[in-house]
Amino acid sequence: MDVKGGAVFGHSLQANRMARKREPPEAFSRCFKLRQTGTGLSSCCCAHTSLSMQDTKAKLARLWQLVSGLFQAPPGMGRISLALLYGGVCHAIFTAAVLAMITAMFFGMSQSLGSVPWPWALAANAFLVLQFPLAHSFLLTGSGRRILERLAPAPHGKTLATTTYAIIASCQLLALFALWTPSGIVWWRAEGGLFWLIVSAYAASWLVLMKASFDAGAEVQSGALGWMSLVQKIKPVFPDMPETGLFRIIRQPIYVAFALTLWTVPVWTPDQLALALSYTAYCLLAPRLKERRFSAIYGARFKVYQSRVPYVIPRFLSFSRYHSSSGRANSGKE
Incomplete structure (x- = not known):
């Protein structure tokens, strides 16, 4: 779901040290000071x-x-062929997984290919739910990264790590949404105007997820960075720590957007509720592990960002308060 940041797959030690020394963007620092004083909201918005x-x-x-x-x-038929093979497999499975997710949740997990007899289906579905977050998180650890590097032919394992990671994650999601065994129980279906309203919210949630993935680094999130770097025979150049776009509003927009897709579906079943509850919990807890890695890599820079930007809930009330304060101040001057 989320493979943010080059640090996950092995920034060099020198790059990490340089990242720790970087200061927050000047526009953000200036805007943060303006918001603290309750003045200059227009300047803050312009800076943003x-x-x-x-x-x-x-x-x-x-x-x-x-x-x-x-x-x-540069020439190298074997290297280029391997890279193109990994890229084709990665993006094909990635596309299939996304389409399976969109379709399965649109129908509240009531339509799928799974056919495990009940009550064994409970265990099978529980396994499908758990296998993604457990493996997804493990592969971001030191041991997991070493395993990733061994899954591609030497000496290209490290370069292809992001692509390999995306392939595994896509296979996991495809298995979850394609092999789920439906309960056959449908609690509620949206109809009429409400149906289109909910479908619009569902589509908007996916668009927000796409935007958040772009802000985090589309080449990493899609797995393209690894195989494209191998084709060019270069070391993968990872995006910097995301602080702009949706990441200036909350620190975890990808997880929040994914959680929104879970709750904006037009069909509700026990299956969808179980999935929504379990994966919403994952979306709230898993980023804590990622933030530990970011804190270790980016040091004070991440701490400043962490103190400035909320975790998952935007500070809309704060914006309203600053706006009101600014308005009263301007009225007083007039």
């Missing part, structure tokens, strides 16, 4: 907008550089 536009352009430029480099790859 300017920084977001610059960051989006930088991300697109980085993606274009990675993609365009494929057409200038």
Whole structure:
């Protein structure tokens, strides 16, 4: 679900030290001070907008550089063939997994290919629910990373680690949503105008998830970084610690967006409720482990970001308070 940050797959020690020394973006620091004083909300918003536009352009430029480099790859038929094979498998399974997720949850997990007889289906479904978060989190540990590096032919295991990780995660999600055994019980189906309202919310949740993944680094989230780097015979260049886009509102937008997809479905069944409860808990707890890694890698820089940006709930009330304070101050000056 989330493979944020190059640190997960082995930034060099020198890069990590440099990352620790970096200061928060100037626009963020200035905006944070303005918000603390309760003044200058307009300047704060302008700074955010300017920084977001610059960051989006930088991300697109980085993606274009990675993609365009494929057409200038140094010779090496074996290396290129291996990379293209991994890339094709990765993106095919990734696409299948996403489509399976969207479709299965749209029907409240009432339509799937699983056919395990009851009551054994309870154990089978429980296994499908647990296998993703357990393996997903383990592979981000030191031992897990070493295993990932061994799953690709030497000496390319380290370069292909992000692609291998994405393949495994996609296989896990595809298994969960395609092999689920439905209970056959449907509690509620949205109808009429309410159906379209909920479907719109469901679609919006997926769009937010896509935006959050882009902000975190689309090349890492999709698994493209590994195989594209191998084609070009370069070391993977990971995105910096995400602080802009949706990451300036909350620290865990990917997990929050995924949780939203769980609760905005037009069909409710016991299956969907079980999935929503278990994976919402995962979305709230798992990022704590990721933040420990970020704290160890980015040091004071992450601590400042952590103190400035809330975990999963946006500070909309804070924005309203600052806006009201600013409005009263401006009225007084007039």
